[in-house]
Amino acid sequence: MAFNHYNLIDITELSRDDIMTVIHTAEAMKEVNQREIKQLPTLRGRTAVNLFTEHSTRTRSSFTLAEQRLSCSVLAVSGSSSSMTKGESLTDTIQTLNSYNIDLVVMRNSYAGSSVKVAQHTKAHVISAGEGKHVHPTQALLDLYTMWRKLGRLEGLHVGFVGDVSHSRVCGSLIPALKIMGADVTVIGPQTLLPDDPSVLGIDHVSEHLEEVLPDLDVIYTLRIQLERLETAPFPSLREYNMLYGITEERERLMRPDAVIMHPGPLNRGVEIDSYIADHPKRSLVLDQVFSGLCVRMAVIYLLMGGNDNGVVA
Amino acid sequence: MTESQVKSICMDESDVERTLTRIAHQILEVNHGANNLALVGIVTRGDVLAHELQDKIEAIEGVKVPLGSLDISFYRDDYTTYAPEVHATNIPFSINDKTIILVDDVLYTGRTIRAALDALMDLGRPARVQLAVLIDRGHRELPIHPDYVGKNVPTAENENVRLFLKATDGFTRVEILNIPKGGRPSSAPLSSSAQKASGAATTNNSARTPQSQNSTTDNQPNHQREGSTN
Numbered sequence: 001m002a003f004n005h006y007n008l009i010d011i012t013e014l015s016r017d018d019i020m021t022v023i024h025t026a027e028a029m030k031e032v033n034q035r036e037i038k039q040l041p042t043l044r045g046r047t048a049v050n051l052f053t054e055h056s057t058r059t060r061s062s063f064t065l066a067e068q069r070l071s072c073s074v075l076a077v078s079g080s081s082s083s084m085t086k087g088e089s090l091t092d093t094i095q096t097l098n099s100y101n102i103d104l105v106v107m108r109n110s111y112a113g114s115s116v117k118v119a120q121h122t123k124a125h126v127i128s129a130g131e132g133k134h135v136h137p138t139q140a141l142l143d144l145y146t147m148w149r150k151l152g153r154l155e156g157l158h159v160g161f162v163g164d165v166s167h168s169r170v171c172g173s174l175i176p177a178l179k180i181m182g183a184d185v186t187v188i189g190p191q192t193l194l195p196d197d198p199s200v201l202g203i204d205h206v207s208e209h210l211e212e213v214l215p216d217l218d219v220i221y222t223l224r225i226q227l228e229r230l231e232t233a234p235f236p237s238l239r240e241y242n243m244l245y246g247i248t249e250e251r252e253r254l255m256r257p258d259a260v261i262m263h264p265g266p267l268n269r270g271v272e273i274d275s276y277i278a279d280h281p282k283r284s285l286v287l288d289q290v291f292s293g294l295c296v297r298m299a300v301i302y303l304l305m306g307g308n309d310n311g312v313v314a
Numbered sequence: 315m316t317e318s319q320v321k322s323i324c325m326d327e328s329d330v331e332r333t334l335t336r337i338a339h340q341i342l343e344v345n346h347g348a349n350n351l352a353l354v355g356i357v358t359r360g361d362v363l364a365h366e367l368q369d370k371i372e373a374i375e376g377v378k379v380p381l382g383s384l385d386i387s388f389y390r391d392d393y394t395t396y397a398p399e400v401h402a403t404n405i406p407f408s409i410n411d412k413t414i415i416l417v418d419d420v421l422y423t424g425r426t427i428r429a430a431l432d433a434l435m436d437l438g439r440p441a442r443v444q445l446a447v448l449i450d451r452g453h454r455e456l457p458i459h460p461d462y463v464g465k466n467v468p469t470a471e472n473e474n475v476r477l478f479l480k481a482t483d484g485f486t487r488v489e490i491l492n493i494p495k496g497g498r499p500s501s502a503p504l505s506s507s508a509q510k511a512s513g514a515a516t517t518n519n520s521a522r523t524p525q526s527q528n529s530t531t532d533n534q535p536n537h538q539r540e541g542s543t544n
Contacts, residue, residue: 021399028385028400037436040388302400306393 003303007126009115011137011173016180019144025299026145026292032069033295042302043072048104049097051118052129053079053090056108058265058290059129059139063106066297072104090114094121104305107131125304134172139264142296143174144181146289147219150260155182160213162245163223163272164193164234170223170264175201188213189245192234210245214254221262222247222272238271249276252283260285318474318491324467325488327480330448333464334363337446338370340462345413348377350441352409355417356430357385357401359501362481363448364417380407384416389429409438415462419477419501421447424458449488451475476502 003021005013014022032040048067052060060076067074077097079085084093094105102124107115112132119126130136148154159178165171165187175185179202186205187194198206207213214220225241235241242248247261261273261283269275278284325333345351348371355364361383368381382405387398416430427445434443446462451469467475467490474491478484483502 025400028387028402031402031404032388035437039436041432042388042393302388306396306398 005304007115007119008137008300008304009119009126009128010135011140011177012180014177014180016182019141019177019181022141022296022299022303023145023148025303026141026295027149029295029298029302030291032298033291039069039071041071043067043070043103043305045073046103046305047073047075047100048106048301049075049077049102049124050129051077051093051097051105051107051109053082053084054108054110054130056130058293059108062290062293063127063129063138063297066294066301067104067106069294070298070301072301075100075102090117091121094118098122098124104301127300127304130169132169133167134169136169136173137177138293138297138300139170140173140177141300142289142293143170143221143262143264144177145296146262146285146292147260149292150285150288151218151258154178157183157218158186158216159183159219159221160186160188160217161221161223162188162210162247164225165189165223166193166195167226168223170221171201174221175203186213186217190235190241210251211254214251215256217259218256219260219262220247220255224264224266225268225271227268242271242274246271247273247277249274252277252280255283259283262286262289264289318494321473321490321492323487323489324475325449325465327486330464330477330479330486330488333448334366335370337462337464338367338374341367341415341444341446342371342375344444344461348375348379350411350413351415352380352382352407352412353415353417354382354384354405354409354434356426357383359477359479359482360384360416360418362479363419363446364415365481367415367417367446380412382406382409384430384433386426386429386433389433391425391429403433403437405437409434409440411439411441414440414443415446416443417446419447420449420451420475421445421458421460421463422451422453422475424454424456427458428456448477449475474500478502 003018005018032038050060050063064074064076082093104125104127105118105122106127106129107118108129109131112135114131115126115128128135128137144154147157151157161171178185185203186207187198187203188207188210190208194206195201225238261277261280262285263273263278265286267273267278267286269278278286341351342348353364353368355361364381368379372378383403384405385401385403387400390398414434416427418426421427431443434440444461447460448464450460450463450466453471469475469490472493474493476489476491478487480486
């Protein structure tokens with residue numbers, strides 16, 4: 001169960017054992033986060049840079065809190081307020097930050113491959129907090145941890161993703177991660193929102209009819225309809241989407257008694273998920289996911305930054 | 315890696331049994347009973363010893379004192395060398411104003427205890443903390459002194475002392491071993507099957523000769539865990 005990774009960029013670099021190590025470590029962090037004194041001295045004297053060149057509220061605040069609770073100093077650099085708006089390249093930005101002898105870079109960027117590029121130019125550990133269209137490894141890990149906590153296992157779980165699979169960073173990392181753990185994955189939605197080649201992510205089944213699949217699922221993972229993408233008209237109207245694919249009170253009755261609902265947030269209530277389900281005390285894991293995010297990010301930072309500094313050198 | 319050689323067995327099952335009974339009596343004598351006491355064992359064998367002390371105190375005094383387990387991974391001073399495998403801390407009671415008996419298997423450099431004290435203080439403010447260890451093997455690197463000692467075992471620095479317990483290993487014994495060249499002193503690793511059984515007696519020999527095994531994935535974290543900080 002040794003965890004020999006320097007950076008976390010691509011979820012598929014992790015083995016099943018690695019993922020279980022993250023989950024068990026997150027479980028220890030959960031206990032810490034429920035204490036009166038919610039801080040550990042482990043990263044005292046280390047410096048983290050949160051380099052977010054794309055909008056993010058929950059991921060950034062979750063990482064910031066995770067770093068602070070491990071006693072790490074945190075420097076926030078956001079795209080809109082940094083010199084990158086003056087045309088400074090990512091490489092120059094990271095080299096400037098290197099001068100402060102930083103130890104960790106958490107970065108979100110709209111360009112695929114940017115974390116790999118940054119990792120080539122710094123001795124600091126690099127964690128991707130979402131980039132390009134398909135990368136969001138800590139989201140995948142926090143979702144696995146949430147499922148494991150609630151359902152007690154990952155292997156053999158049947159997880160259904162409903163909605164905009166093809167534009168989803170969550171799916172890009174979580175589906176391959178579920179396959180590593182031996183789960184069964186179905187995607188459900190209108191053709192226009194599903195990937196052309198489902199086998200790329202390792203998707204097992206594809207369906208356009210939610211009612212047919214619902215009774216078989218352990219986890220119903222609803223994806224946010226990205227309203228900013230509606231110009232391309234993937235479906236006629238939000239109302240129609242809700243009628244066909246929204247998780248509603250009526251559809252809840254089709255679910256298994258112990259099936260759960262997850263959603264990465266932010267919620268579009270009344271579109272992909274109705275309030276009845278989003279706030280359902282037994283079914284909804286939406287807030288568990290937020291808490292898991294903090295625990296898992298603390299775990300990942302702890303596991304990556306421990307041990308000898310023998311990683312990538314610029 | 316070459317296998318650690320067992321030089322001698324310094325305690326067997328009945329020795330450990332009698333010693334724990336004696337420590338239980340001493341704890342009750344010093345504290346004038348079990349009032350306000352709580353036991354906190356350091357994972358991954360101090361917690362098992364603490365559990366046995368709880369049973370013995372109950373047999374003597376008729377009181378079941380609160381019991382918790384403490385993981386000190388986050389408080390260690392060698393995190394930059396090793397990121398040890400983490401076990402969850404589980405202390406299901408408030409330690410505020412209690413007399414905490416901190417329990418560990420082998421006292422060596424004192425660094426584990428230093429970390430454990432820091433970890434405890436983050437959980438509250440105990441009235442006092444006393445330290446109980448089954449084995450004191452010397453070579454302290456910090457000013458740490460135990461209140462209750464099962465046995466003083468003089469050792470050389472190239473030796474290792476390992477405790478095996480029925481609950482985790484299937485048999486109870488304290489062994490002194492030679493550390494192979496390039497090796498580090500470490501406590502006996504928990505075999506994964508024994509971990510799952512957690513408390514049930516298992517006869518898994520894999521815990522006895524970790525260095526000879528190829529399954530590094532199972533053994534590594536525990537092998538790393540104790541390191542220089544026993």
